[in-house]
Amino acid sequence: MSAVTVSVPAKVNLQLAVGAVRPDGFHELVSVFHAVSLFDEVTVAPADELTITLEGEGVGEVPLDRSNLAARAVELLADRLGQDPAVHIHIRKGIPVAGGMAGGSADAAATLLACDTLWRGNTPREMLRRLGAELGSDVPFSDLGGTAIGTGRGERLAAVPSVGRFHWVFALADGGLSTPAVYGECDRLRAEAGVPVPEPAPREELIAALRAGDAPALGAALSNDLQDAAISLRPSLADTLAAGTAAGALGALVSGSGPTCAFLAADEDAAKLVARALEESGTCRTTRIAHGPVAGTKIRPVAPPA
Ligand SMILES: C[C@](O)(CO)[C@H](O)COP(=O)(O)OP(=O)(O)OC[C@H]1O[C@@H](n2ccc(N)nc2=O)[C@H](O)[C@@H]1O
Numbered sequence: 001m002s003a004v005t006v007s008v009p010a011k012v013n014l015q016l017a018v019g020a021v022r023p024d025g026f027h028e029l030v031s032v033f034h035a036v037s038l039f040d041e042v043t044v045a046p047a048d049e050l051t052i053t054l055e056g057e058g059v060g061e062v063p064l065d066r067s068n069l070a071a072r073a074v075e076l077l078a079d080r081l082g083q084d085p086a087v088h089i090h091i092r093k094g095i096p097v098a099g100g101m102a103g104g105s106a107d108a109a110a111t112l113l114a115c116d117t118l119w120r121g122n123t124p125r126e127m128l129r130r131l132g133a134e135l136g137s138d139v140p141f142s143d144l145g146g147t148a149i150g151t152g153r154g155e156r157l158a159a160v161p162s163v164g165r166f167h168w169v170f171a172l173a174d175g176g177l178s179t180p181a182v183y184g185e186c187d188r189l190r191a192e193a194g195v196p197v198p199e200p201a202p203r204e205e206l207i208a209a210l211r212a213g214d215a216p217a218l219g220a221a222l223s224n225d226l227q228d229a230a231i232s233l234r235p236s237l238a239d240t241l242a243a244g245t246a247a248g249a250l251g252a253l254v255s256g257s258g259p260t261c262a263f264l265a266a267d268e269d270a271a272k273l274v275a276r277a278l279e280e281s282g283t284c285r286t287t288r289i290a291h292g293p294v295a296g297t298k299i300r301p302v303a304p305p306a
């Protein structure tokens, strides 16, 4: 096999309930992950040494050395399979970098599947997801896709049934936010307020809205415990959320650790109106329209020879 290409979606957390810090430093979570139609595409091919090239979103902000999560995924799987990690990785980025949409995690999940296919490892998907969890809490969901509840540090997944297609607008910001910094700010704000840390639990209204395909109910049930922390570090996000809400979004929230903001729209036309209003408001760098849920990692079929 000469090359394998895998596509992988971005995620938004429809609910992110953050509990106490565990002894290992991670927070106990209940996360309702939802995969949306913004994709990275990762191609791996045999090479003399492990190298990475990148095109698309955020070129220049992503490391091309061994710290890239895709390179770490190659090394992890090569070690497990007793393979030589000499491959070239090419990443076409459609997922905003450091935007709270799991771009690096997506590349790690795609790279694990692409290398396993290239090396004919036949590793069960469940095992690939377990390996992925060693690279990052969001990696197993990037592989699974759809809509799922994540517990533990977000890596233990159970699929959530949903009906129909939900329409989203994402407002992309200038510059990223560091995930550990946002979790740290959440802890700081909680300590300052002196309130007990809640036990994270899934919101019943949210799960019911997904099951019913009820977009207005879903919009009303969206929540993110990291939102105040992201706004505290980047106060302009409050203006972005207000602009999308004023434009008729059914619900608005910061995506994961931010700074991308997500807006649920009633349908595709409403999404276009919300996107235009956000761009005209000057409160974001640009927007993307997407839908969810979509499948997780997918091997792109090789075109037959002409
Ligand atoms: C914000 C989310 O994207 C929501 O899905 C995730 O919780 C973050 O997932 P991720 O980027 O895959 O994060 P990891 O690479 O596992 O962890 C990065 C850092 O985020 C913080 N972190 C992450 C997950 C978690 N349950 N508790 C945490 O406190 C820790 O400081 C950790 O060192």
Ligand SMILES: Nc1ncnc2c1ncn2[C@@H]1O[C@H](COP(=O)(O)OP(=O)(O)OP(=O)(O)O)[C@@H](O)[C@H]1O
Pocket: 061, 062, 063, 067, 068, 069, 070, 096, 097, 098, 099, 100, 101, 102, 103, 104, 105, 107, 108, 138, 176, 177, 179, 256, 257, 258
């Ligand atoms: N393949 C990769 N793609 C993007 N960023 C990467 C990658 N590998 C390493 N990084 C580093 O990880 C940092 C976080 O990027 P990423 O796009 O994964 O953030 P995120 O979407 O906020 O993550 P999450 O939502 O999982 O917390 C970047 O600033 C970048 O330096």
